[in-house]
Amino acid sequence: MEENKIKENKIKVALLGLGTVGTGVYKLIHRRGDVMERTIGAELEIFRILVHSLKKERPGIDASLLTDNWQEILADDEIQIVIEVMGGIEPARTMILDALHAGKHVVTANKDLVAEYGKELLDAAEAGKCDFLFEAAVAGGIPIIRPLKQCLAGNEISEVIGIVNGTTNYILTKMFEDNMSFEEALAKATELGYAEADPTADVEGLDAGRKVAIMASIAFHSRVVFKDVYTEGITKITSKDIAYAKEFDSVIKLLGVAHNTENGIEVGVYPMLLNKDHPLASVRDSFNAVFVHGDAVDDAMFYGRGAGELPTASAVMGDIIDVARDIQYHCNGRISCTCYKELPIKDFDDVKNKFFLRMQVKNQPGVLACIAKVFGDHKVSIARVVQKHAKENEAELVIVTDKVKEYHLKDALGELRGIDSILDISSLIREY
Template sequence: MNQERVVKAGLLGLGTVGSGVYKLVEHQKDEMAMKAGAGLKIQKILVHNMNKKREGVDQSLLTDKWEDIINDDEIEIVIEVMGGIEPARTMILEALHAGKNVVTANKDLVATHGHELLEAAEERGVDFLFEAAVAGAIPIIRPLKQCLAANEIQEVIGIVNGTTNFILTRMIEEGMDFDDALALATELGYAEADPTADIEGLDAGRKVAIMASIAFHSRVTFDDVYTEGITKITAKDVEYAEEFGDVIKLLGVAHNTEGGIEVAVHPMMIPKEHPLASVRDSFNAVFVHSDAADDTMFYGRGAGELPTASAIMGDVIDVIRDIQYHCTGRISCTCYRETPIKNFKEVKNKFYIRMLVDNKPGVLAAIASVFGVHKVSIARVIQKTKADDAAELVIVTEAVKEKHLEDALEHLVDMDTTREIGTVIREY
């Protein structure tokens, strides 16, 4: 241990997460040398607005010039918490090419350009770490890359978006409609002013792409992920799930199959006995099934200033240790396979379908016939009569290819006796 040695870092961004990183560095400064083998000093902080008042931050560290960081040979670690693709991608590539180690929380960037960045790091023998890009404070990247490295992982499924989990929890526990639950999430600060990335499954999709790439040792990008959000889920669907002994969660789902990698984000009914069913509010959890370790689950805070800063600082401490022992770049890209991504239409799922039809003889038989024509097997049917000579039907299918269910639903929509296809949700 070299208690005299101080590793210097440049921080890109001083928003919510950047401020959390700065606070943790200050909080840990007296023990950093003991923990990491050397001290840590934030040398420069890149900000957009130099005139903004920032409480508790040494103003002399601030700069709005990237050159002050990239051209500073003393800076060995660049910590990127700006978010977005550009200019973050260009800056990280320049830092890596300059021989600087990089720690990032940027899920958008890693899910889209991770391979390019990991290759650049490998070329220069430096670290590129991104634990904070998935599930905030929860350790999942390192367990997949290191702790479970001896396993053949078959399944990674997770609740990796706190906003949608908060909304669904309120719908499940308080019977709220989606719009009211979203309004509450916005009021409490769980949802952004524009919640699209969360409620349409895009945020979760990026995280699942990253986890699938690492778990299955083959490149998965965000464009490979089928995404579907929670905007069509109703209080009525939540009630039916309760009746079935299930709860509805927005899940990122990745399977390593003989036919290729299946990767998607969508709402799913899961049995109450499943460990993920009890994950409430804004908490995240990732469930991993593998051959040797069997079932493991990682649970905790998926976002926020200090939880995300915790994951970033875990990576920073790892980099400091690697610098001390001259072994940066020891764990680079682990995507050594070229497993195909399965076309989502070929993926098999069980389905819950809620629909409104004419309440008259022969309708149910006609619907069953349509499903039969399109190779869809029915597991159970629930019929509840409603007003206006209409009946509400809930049909649960056996596992069926997505394309066959899609064809069946298109056929049903064209039938005169079909008034509405309500909600379609996959079952675990």
């Protein structure tokens, strides 16, 4: 450090929001007082907490810190770091932009916001020479953004696959290990507080889609937003599918999948059959994990708690400590947006996948030949066919395809659905 640089002995922060994550951050800042002073040479002080209602009882919280007036926080030059843990797009977006324009550093856990307005926020941070960090926005407590931006910065990353939604991973684990139906497992997840009253964002893959958009942007150095992500949930997965997965030495996981290919970025969220030897296959219960392939590092995986009060606060706290170090060394903005490419996003119809199909057909000669012809006409080649549970008039066929383009398969299925001897196509799951 040069002589003219002065270190702070107290760094004041404002907390926006005091829900689950906010409470965790509040606790952790108090719990780690000694660490802050010894690692960054300054005390970290929560100076203001923005809440919606000043009347609500908040046991364990110093009430004198509470305010419902954002402008008061914004105008206070003593506050150097704003920690946004309210969630949602507005007013979080406006507040963060205001804070960055005012030269305040921002740490957020807000995946919705970063997945949609990441560029705007990072640009504002760069313009204001501020830090804007969001490790907690992807996979909760699991370190993933910093590893991608720093540790693996020497790699060309070609693949990021994540189990990044704990609720659906819990549901699929219960279906797999305890033979629950989807509905039973969802009920159990709701009972334990893993699933929200309206579980749509989780079970339909929307939450995972936001996270994979953020991860793909960082891994491939090119902006991916939520609307670029194809999403498909787990509501159609049945006990029978799980049974077949077991028979094939596989599990079914809801995966956020991003590939950087020669023809553009492929990005989607959907359930997949995954061989049990894959490192992601052993990620159970509500745990999350992100698997990365880089040209130098080869395969790597990051595993841990993707949500929860303290795990998420752990990630927020890591960011706060980094901002504080940057303040002490006068180097805020040291790592900002790393999207210096503009890669196209591939139309999902052109993405190639292997498919596992289960269909009910009439048990009569020529049906398989007919199916094979339709597939052949649409360039879908078949890797395996197994006939199961043949009853007098009806048989169940399980077909696994080679890698085929999504639209070829879609077209083939459209044609198959019009054929009399094909009674039902009951499952269609991609295979890793």
